[in-house]
Every structure is written in C-alpha cells, then in structure tokens.
Amino acid sequence: MSTNTRPVRVRFAPSPTGYLHVGGARTAIYNYFYAKAMGGTFYLRIEDTDRKRYNEAALHDLTRDMKWLGLQWDEGPEVGGDLGPYHQSERLDIYAREVQKLLESGHAYYCFCTEERLEEVRKVQESSGQAVTGYDRQCRDLPLADALARLAAGEKAVVRFKVPLEGVTRFEDQIRGPIEYQNALLDDLVILKRDKYPTYHLASVVDDHYMQTSHVLRGDEWISSTPKHVLLYSAFGWEPPVFCHLPVILAAGGGKLSKRKGAASVGDFRDLGYLPEALVNFLALLGWNPGDDREVMTLEEMIGCFSLDRISPKAAAFDEKKLEWMNGQHIHHKDSNWLADYMRQDLGTVLEGSGIDVDAIPQAKLIFICNLLKTRIHFLKELAESSKYFFIAPTSYDEKAKAKAFGTGSRAITQAVRSQLAGLSLFDHKRIEQGFMDVCTQLDLKLGNLVHPIRLAVSGVAAGPGLFELLEAVGQGEVLRRLDAALPLME
Numbered sequence: 001m002s003t004n005t006r007p008v009r010v011r012f013a014p015s016p017t018g019y020l021h022v023g024g025a026r027t028a029i030y031n032y033f034y035a036k037a038m039g040g041t042f043y044l045r046i047e048d049t050d051r052k053r054y055n056e057a058a059l060h061d062l063t064r065d066m067k068w069l070g071l072q073w074d075e076g077p078e079v080g081g082d083l084g085p086y087h088q089s090e091r092l093d094i095y096a097r098e099v100q101k102l103l104e105s106g107h108a109y110y111c112f113c114t115e116e117r118l119e120e121v122r123k124v125q126e127s128s129g130q131a132v133t134g135y136d137r138q139c140r141d142l143p144l145a146d147a148l149a150r151l152a153a154g155e156k157a158v159v160r161f162k163v164p165l166e167g168v169t170r171f172e173d174q175i176r177g178p179i180e181y182q183n184a185l186l187d188d189l190v191i192l193k194r195d196k197y198p199t200y201h202l203a204s205v206v207d208d209h210y211m212q213t214s215h216v217l218r219g220d221e222w223i224s225s226t227p228k229h230v231l232l233y234s235a236f237g238w239e240p241p242v243f244c245h246l247p248v249i250l251a252a253g254g255g256k257l258s259k260r261k262g263a264a265s266v267g268d269f270r271d272l273g274y275l276p277e278a279l280v281n282f283l284a285l286l287g288w289n290p291g292d293d294r295e296v297m298t299l300e301e302m303i304g305c306f307s308l309d310r311i312s313p314k315a316a317a318f319d320e321k322k323l324e325w326m327n328g329q330h331i332h333h334k335d336s337n338w339l340a341d342y343m344r345q346d347l348g349t350v351l352e353g354s355g356i357d358v359d360a361i362p363q364a365k366l367i368f369i370c371n372l373l374k375t376r377i378h379f380l381k382e383l384a385e386s387s388k389y390f391f392i393a394p395t396s397y398d399e400k401a402k403a404k405a406f407g408t409g410s411r412a413i414t415q416a417v418r419s420q421l422a423g424l425s426l427f428d429h430k431r432i433e434q435g436f437m438d439v440c441t442q443l444d445l446k447l448g449n450l451v452h453p454i455r456l457a458v459s460g461v462a463a464g465p466g467l468f469e470l471l472e473a474v475g476q477g478e479v480l481r482r483l484d485a486a487l488p489l490m491e
C-alpha cells in the first residue's frame with residue numbers, strides 16, 4: 001500500500017456547475033472524516049476553470065449544502081487559509097508560471113491546431129478503423145522559439161503536455177492496489193487552454209502540490225485521469241499524493257443515479273425532509289463500514305472509527321428505503337425539545353383555522369407527543385401531520401375500522417370505560433391503564449376489546465402510539481367529550 005508521512009491534508013474540489021450530487025457529497029464526507037480522524041486539515045477548493053459551465057448559483061448552493069451536512073471546511077472560501085486562494089479562477093498566474101516551467105523543460109509544447117483540424121483527425125481515425133487515439137501530435141516537435149514567434153505574430157495556441165510515447169505509468173491506489181496504464185494509449189493532453197485557463201488536470205496537480213494535499217480521495221470516474229496526473233507530478237519533480245478512488249454509487253435498480261430515477265442531489269433530500277445526520281450516515285455506509293455491525297451512527301462515532309482500509313472498491317447501491325429507515329432512526333435519537341420546536345413550526349399549518357393558538361401549547365405537551373410519535377415516523381413532517389388528533393377532535397372515523405370497533409357491544413364497553421376514566425383524579429397513563437384493567441375484570445373482557453373502540457373514538461384512526469399515553473396527552477375532559485360524541489355511532 002502506498003503511504004506517505006506528510007501531515008494529512010485532504011480536499012473536496014467540486015466544480016460549481018450544478019447541484020451537489022450525493023456522489024459528490026459522499027466524497028466530501030470521506031475527506032472530512034479522514035481529516036478529522038487523523039487530526040488533519042480538510043479544505044475546500046473551487047474548481048471553476050471551465051468558464052462555460054461555471055454557475056454562480058451552484059457555488060452558493062454548494063457551500064450551503066456542505067454546511068447543512070455539517071462538513072465545515074478548515075480552509076477555503078469564506079474562511080480563508082494560508083495556502084489560498086482557494087478558487088482556481090484566482091490562481092491563473094500560478095498555473096501560467098508552472099506551464100512555463102514545463103515548456104522550458106521540454107515537457108510541454110504549444111499546439112496551434114484548430115478545432116476543425118482536430119475534428120478532421122478524429123474523423124480520419126474513425127473512418128480508417130484505427131483506435132481513436134485523439135490528437136496526432138502534429139505540433140509536438142515544434143521548436144519553442146518558432147512557437148513563440150507564431151504567438152508573437154498573433155496566432156493562438158493551447159499548451160499540451162508531452163506524454164512519453166512508450167512505457168507504462170504506474171500508481172498505487174490505496175483502495176484498489178496497483179494500477180498501470182500504457183503511455184501509448186494516453187493523449188497529449190491540453191494543460192492550458194486558449195483562454196489562458198488551465199485544464200482540470202494541470203490545475204488539479206498544481207493545486208494539490210502547492211496546497212500540500214497528502215491524500216486524494218475522489219470518485220472512481222477520475223481513475224483514468226490519474227496516470228496523466230502522475231506523469232505531470234514526475235515532470236515537475238514533485239511527489240504525488242496518495243490516491244484513493246471511491247467506489248461508484250449505483251441507483252437501486254442498477255445504472256447511474258440520476259434525477260430521472262428520483263432524488264439525486266443533497267438539496268432534493270433536504271427538501272424531502274431528510275435530516276443531515278441521517279443522509280451523512282447513509283452516504284458514509286455506501287462503500288465504507290465501521291468494522292462491526294453498527295449502522296446508525298453519529299458523525300463523531302463514524303469519525304472515531306473511520307479508516308481508508310475499510311473503504312471497499314465494490315460499487316454500492318443507493319437504497320432509498322434504507323435511507324428512509326435511517327432517517328427514522330435518527331429522528332428517534334433526536335433531542336425531544338428540538339423535535340417539539342420543529343413540530344410547533346409545522347403545527348401552524350396543520351391546525352390552521354382550528355382557532356388553536358399554537359404558540360400557547362405548552363412545550364411539555366409537545367415533548368410528550370413527540371416522544372410518543374418519534375419511534376413511529378420516518379420523516380419530521382409526519383410529527384405535525386400525524387398529531388392532529390391530539391389537538392382537534394376527529395370529525396370522521398376510519399370507515400374500515402368503524403365496522404368492527406363501533407360494532408355490537410362497543411357502546412356498553414365505551415360507557416364502562418368512560419365512567420372509569422371520569423372517576424380518575426389523576427389522568428396519567430399508569431392510572432388510565434389501571435382503569436382499563438378494572439373494566440376488563442368487571443366485564444370479563446380482554447384489553448383488545450376495549451382498546452379498539454376507544455382509540456377510534458378518540459383519534460378517528462385505527463393505529464397510533466400507545467393508547468394510554470395518547471389519552472393522557474389528549475387530556476381527561478377532552479377524552480370524555482370525544483367518547484360522548486362517538487357513543488351514538490356505536491352499537
């Protein structure tokens with residue numbers, strides 16, 4: 001395995017061209033975890049050299065999404081740092097200087113070929129049945145002095161890197177082991193474009209070097225770029241970082257994850273009501289495991305046991321059902337006071353027009369309800385949605401449940417329970433439960449016979465949290481009123 005002894009400095013280096021995809025978020029998560037686990041530095045670098053695809057709004061959304069996920073960078077936009085600037089568009093003079101070095105050392109050359117000519121070359125290669133090897137290296141041996149004269153005369157050129165014509169480029173991937181590429185199959189890649197902006201390859205290598213990147217953790221779609229980078233490092237005489245290419249994330253039914261197949265961006269999942277800690281936990285497990293069978297983990301727990309050797313090279317499948325379950329688990333572990341605040345905000349809409357002053361509902365009551373509901377839901381919005389009956393009497397009853405729950409004998413049962421509950425001087429779930437038990441004994445019935453009519457009468461629905469707690473939350477007077485309202489519908 002490749003190792004290096006440099007202090008750990010890792011980066012997330014997105015191109016702000018669109019939304020933050022969950023694949024990108026997972027890359028950011030692993031870099032962040034690794035930095036934190038190793039006491040290193042996590043920096044954010046904005047790869048904005050593709051001016052055609054640059055999107056200002058995407059940059060804004062990106063930093064917002066990273067913060068929402070809890071992945072605060074130590075250096076980068078907004079926070080600064082000693083090795084900036086952290087936007088590649090502000091580093092053009094650095095790339096120009098480095099390209100100059102490669103030109104002078106004979107590792108790079110000016111290429112004057114036009115788009116039309118390159119297109120022609122491609123067509124000829126295709127039609128002759130040759131493998132498409134890309135650029136035919138027409139300008140590779142132009143003497144530098146001649147090239148400079150043509151530039152001085154106003155011609156435009158890109159700069160290309162001279163890839164060795166023979167031999168093999170090898171590197172060790174920390175996750176996949178040794179990888180090698182035949183140099184003959186690599187193109188003489190452009191490193192500086194006509195607009196004087198560097199290409200991704202050049203900028204990435206120069207920045208990873210000057211920003212002292214110790215490990216590059218990125219998606220496996222970049223593997224084929226890595227030999228080019230390794231050659232650039234060697235032309236510069238620099239030590240490359242350790243490379244770790246992360247496994248691809250596939251849609252549940254196979255194939256690439258995409259908007260078409262459902263949510264794919266961090267923003268989509270936030271809008272659907274996922275908690276950031278659930279999304280981070282879920283994404284972290286797409287390709288990594290903690291070494292035991294734990295699944296639901298906090299950020300701190302994951303960082304505490306994060307290591308590169310438990311990242312698998314195998315593709316991981318994005319199972320949204322599991323994410324839903326994970327979200328439920330994280331809601332379950334959320335602080336009840338926080339949940340109550342969240343629920344109060346949503347209750348405004350749910351109880352609109354009811355005349356109930358949501359601000360006046362005691363926090364303790366909301367906490368009590370949240371504790372009842374939080375083990376039963378997958379999304380936060382369900383807190384308010386499924387709690388309506390705690391505040392408003394049902395105006396109708398589940399038709400299917402009604403046939404049975406309000407059937408023969410239910411009226412007598414409900415009357416017995418009602419008088420038992422009316423007699424309680426303290427209305428808490430323990431005493432309520434005892435009251436139900438007493439009625440069971442009196443009427444020689446099972447608890448189930450009592451629970452169904454009472455639950456339906458009080459809540460209007462057939463399923464919900466523990467009935468005794470539910471009744472406690474609704475309150476004695478209101479429970480009695482609701483039983484009275486339902487009695488005439490019972491047999």
Ligand code: GLU
Binds near residue numbers: 013204217219
């Ligand atoms: N800007 C590249 C991206 O958008 C970064 C690739 C890398 O990490 O080297 O993913």
